[in-house]
Amino acid sequence: MRVWPIIIDSQPEYLDGTGRGASLLLAPFGTSVLVEYVASAIRLVTENGPIVLAPAAADVRYSEWIQALCPTARVVTSYEELVLALSTHELSDALLFVDPRCTPVQGLGLRQLTRHHTLEPRVAHHLVAFEQAIDGTKECVSLDAGGQVRGIQRYYERTTWPFIAGIAATLMPAAGNVLTDGVLPHSLRELRQLLVARGVPSRDVPMEGGALDLTDEYGLLAANEQFILAATSNADENDAARSTVYIGAGHQIDPSARLMGPVILHAGVIIDAGASVLGPAVIGPGATIRAGSIVAHAVVGSDAVVAE
């Protein structure tokens, strides 16, 4: 069995920039860029390079940017290109769809999926994340047909929790033939519905620990914060400068700029005189923080300019 990975890229509303700033996969993700993070998780389960479904209206240089970070990736922009890219697959192969809009807190557990698929190769498996509970419970008002309150239903995270945050990945038999009617699924929810409609049996594989919803900026920030703290957790407490992590080369940091708290600076970052970066913060590749600016607890996208 061979596994053919397919990564679905998107442009959430909050990524309203242009160029690299218009792609979720090209967003800074701790010490890496999201596409690198996803690709490294995929490499644990297959040696095949990923096919990347570009977001609508991707920049003409999109393919170049993706391949600079993930040289084995092949970018497709249409249904026809995807079918062509998968033309060498056999019915015994499996397609692995990954949508980073739902990113598990504890890492992409793709091995779980391949284990399940090995046991049940005819079944599609979906890696689903539960919503995280606040204090372990959630209450909902239960109404009867007349609109009267019948009771208040209390759900407990460990036992009676039906709330799913999203689907992080789907591993399905290529024999499921979901890509034969000209429909290109734009999300794994759509793919799951497509599978149900075609009568392909599906099974959800739940993940513990919740997921980060990267369709909103809060999720992207929370994810980055998690990586920042992990990357700087070994810094010497008496050497605050070491809580700044430099990725790659080409940084230009003015001596009068102030970096406080854990900060990750990607390659080519420029920080001008008197600017302050207050961590946790990630400054993406090629970003510029102009003189006098203050950046606090933020993710600054690739090539972005924070102007005075």
Added chain:
Amino acid sequence: MSPRNRLDSTAGIVLVGTHPWTRTAFDRLPPRPLLPVAHRPLLSYSLSWLRDAGVHHVGVCANRETQALEARLHRHVPHGLRVTYHEDAMPRGAAGAVRDAALTGDASVFVVTDGTVVPSVDFAEILAAHHSDGAALTVVSHLEPGRHGKPAVQVPTGIYVFNRDVLERVPERGFCDIKENLIPQLHRAKQRVRAFTVDQPSPRVLDAASYRAVNEWMVEHLVTTRTIPNGYILSGSALIHRDAMVDRDVTFVGPVIVAPGAEIRSGAVIVGPSSIGRDAMIGSGVLVSRSAVWRRCVMHEKSVADRCVLADGTVVGPAHRLFCSVVPAARQEGVAPRETAVPQHAPVEILRRMRSLVFGTPAMSRYPAAQ
């Protein structure tokens, strides 16, 4: 009945009986209703909400430490509000506690709220809906929108309206809960139990994350609505008490509240929403962000606290870094020998360096937990 008469026959009841279910640092803090939110006990917001609506009498039902509660709350009781305290000696449950408190007075309608909630709903609307629906009990809920194709759900806010006769169904002794016992019982008896749905949730403290979120929400609310507590001045986005001492080159980013007696030294940066408690000392070059620093805390130079709750008397050593931590009272984190020399400070003056700002987001700190 006119709205005025309705109010005269309405009393408030605040339920503050909380139990520490876990052994987390958060549960080693004072009981939730007493946690400081923008320098006021959480419970005091319920009292103000009831008083502002015209309620004159409120019963506070506690299950332990009633005297301590009364002592701490005393100076936060709004003028014109009579508060009586009811100690639940045995586990009575929420409905049992409401009954015991309600029957000591003669009101005919009771607005009941959980002491861990900051009510942000329109009291008059709720009461009017309760009467016009002819409800025996009204459950105030908010609509949590469904995401990713999931249906919306109604989530209770912790606020109820009871008619007095409903309490006849609550036994004199033993445990009786509102949600698990009383509501199903009323429904079976075909009594009208209505849901009054509001758009916005009322912030509620359930755990450390939601406590921080509620504190942040309130600090931001005070600053954005320019609600300036007595003795404070609003400078930029910081509410600073006149008796606080802040060096000239301290930087405030986003909404911050600084209590009397607090001292913030040269080069410190305070990123809001944050609160700095009474007599706290923030050393030079310190970074405090999205945190609740309580009374008498000391943060030595170049230390960092982000998304933390530092309880009364916490000492953070020089260059020590704390993230997402709850530090229970009088704990010392990474402490080196204390300074002995105390430099002189300028009077309150704020320099807010915000020529251009990318301010992080609620996201990293303002959790849905607050709702």
